[in-house]
Amino acid sequence: MGVKEAVGKQLAPRIAGLAPGLTTAFVREALARAIHGIGPLPPAAHAAEKQLREQRGDIERAIHEVIENHVRLAGAQGFVTNLGGLVTAAVTIPANITGLALIQCRMIAGIAHLRGYDLDDPRVRNAILVTLLGEEIVGDLVKAKEVPAPPMALATAPAHDAGIDQVISAAVATNLITKIAGKRLATTVGRRIPLVGGVVGMGADGFATWKVGRYADRELLPRARR
Secondary structure: OHHHHHHHHHHHOOOOOHOOOOHHHHHHHHHHHHHEEEEOOOOOHHHHHHHHHOOOOOOOHHHHHHHHHHHHHHHHHHHHHHHHHHOOOOOOOHHHHHHHHHHHHHHHHHHHOOOOOOOOOOHHHHHHHHOOHHHHHHHHHOOOOOOOOHHHHHOOOOOOOHHHHHHHHHHHHHHHHHHHHHHHHHHHHHOOOOOOHHHHHHHHHHHHHHHHHHHHHHHHHOOOOO
């Protein structure tokens, strides 16, 4: 287990204290807003279809553009913070953390839509949330039997098991707590070195989003589009 995952496990029991309002219900609400649109961002499927039209029906090129567009959004710190603020206004959660999660969820949802998945299907929504965790963390959680399966298997399961919804939401909440702790450490360092904090944050958020996008691209294999 890596340092990040270890920190996440240690912080998980302290979720209420570190970020009041960061609950499994909040995770589901954030996912719904990412899919259906929030603030200046239209619904994930609409944005994906626009890219498909611009790429003249080439699904793989459209997916590439979806990833690139969201990487750019993730690098725009002011935009990310304002976007997160639309969801976190009533709770104490760093807006940049929530904004980044929203952008990444929207990106994954767009890829899933282009690959033929129904974004209203609860199995697909679970797959999107698990993909958000990243390939390395997913592998560790599946191996430890803390998450039942990787994203593709969740999205194509024979039936929806409502019992795993809470498990997956809790795993995502724990991961966000880990990011909050990391951001606080980076902010402390950044204050000591002028301009460094913002530049590192932009690069890190963009790279993290690219990695998640590439994982979604590999993991969510094509299905017949409706």
